[in-house]
Amino acid sequence: MRRIQLVALDLDGTLLNEKREIPLSLVERIEDLQARGIHFVVATGRLYPAALPYARQLALKGPLIACNGAMIRDTKDDRTLHHLTLDRGQGREILKELQKEKEDILRFSFFGDQVVTDTPHLFTEKYEKALGLSFSYVNNLHDHMEECFLQDHHPTMIVLMTESSVTARITDKIFQRFGDQVFVTNSHDYFTEVLHPMATKGQALAQVASMLGLSQGAVMAIGDNRNDLSMIEWAGTGVYVGNAPAGLHERANYVTKEYQSWGVLEALDKFFPE
Incomplete structure (x- = not known):
């Protein structure tokens, strides 16, 4: 051995x-x-x-x-x-795709050691309790991301949290839309995580x-x-x-x-x- x-x-x-x-x-x-x-x-x-x-x-x-x-x-x-972070084009297009979703979802992004969201939701309390973190709330995640890009501050990961019955469909949708431009994975049945391809x-x-x-x-x-x-x-x-x-x-x-x-x-x- x-x-x-x-x-x-x-x-x-x-x-x-x-x-x-x-x-x-x-x-x-x-x-x-x-x-x-x-x-x-x-x-x-x-x-x-x-x-x-x-x-x-x-x-x-x-x-x-x-x-x-x-x-x-x-x-x-x-x-x-x-x-490794997502670039401006990737971040913008991923958020645009997620905003088309009609499902009850929570969108958030990791910027350094901060979790930022524009969708206060019942899920946030569950996530905060699970990971011992607090969300920072903004009016519009897309606008916040654009401001961060201007400061050369890029998102590490964009995450979608929803019911497990929806996760597989959204994961597949993002993979079909972006292919190898990003890496799409699931750490839990209710998470879809989008990252730099490497x-x-x-x-x-x-x-x-x-x-x-x-x-x-x-x-x-x-x-x-x-x-x-x-x-x-x-x-x-x-x-x-x-x-x-x-x-x-x-x-x-x-x-x-x-x-x-x-x-x-x-x-x-x-x-x-x-």
């Missing part, structure tokens, strides 16, 4: 349990593996500030992959190591491995959803936890029987025997 030296962990639906906590037994297991020289990196769709507390809890010192791979920050000093967890994980001087074969990635697929396929050992959509299982090297954080613990026990 190849020697794994770096483990990338998704947060929501993977490392975190249903209470959005990391069980103590998993914290201790990760601490033990770090003491044995194994590196860990959080790789999440969350903004950096919403992911940092979990990295701190695990005493991770080094890169953190945020915004589905569009951003890599150093947890030691918060320095930005890598940041902004994936897979490319970000490859950069982190390179920073650490590690080969692809020395890397394991563990996730639960479509936005994790790129890193699971890139890593030498790709793992989906048991709660991942069934259609993704065949894309991984291993699928755990356990769900969420208990699936992570199962994977660590399998690939790092005592």
Whole structure:
């Protein structure tokens, strides 16, 4: 069995349990593996500030992959190591396309460490509570984005939040409209996320491995959803936890029987025997 030296962990639906906590037994297991020289990196769709507390809890010192791979920050000093954003044309056209939707939706965009929306909605409270963030409200997201472009401040990601029954249709619509001009993914059944075409967890994980001087074969990635697929396929050992959509299982090297954080613990026990 190849020697794994770096483990990338998704947060929501993977490392975190249903209470959005990391069980103590998993914290201790990760601490033990770090003491044995194994590196860990959080790789999440969350903004950096919403992911940092979990990295701190695990005493991770080094890169953190945020915004589905569009951003890599150093947890030691918060320095930005890598940041991919949408350009003016992409941002404008994506918002224009989303404004055509008649469904009950929440549109918002990530600008640096800020979440901006022009559609106050019941979903905002759910999202704020889930990620420990507060929205900044503007009258018109398109106008706000244009003002940001004039200051050379580009959006990291544009997100649509709606009922899960609508998400697949909108995701497909954006993919058909923009093709490889952007990267479209889903971190949850109710999110459609649009990013720079190279902004994936897979490319970000490859950069982190390179920073650490590690080969692809020395890397394991563990996730639960479509936005994790790129890193699971890139890593030498790709793992989906048991709660991942069934259609993704065949894309991984291993699928755990356990769900969420208990699936992570199962994977660590399998690939790092005592």
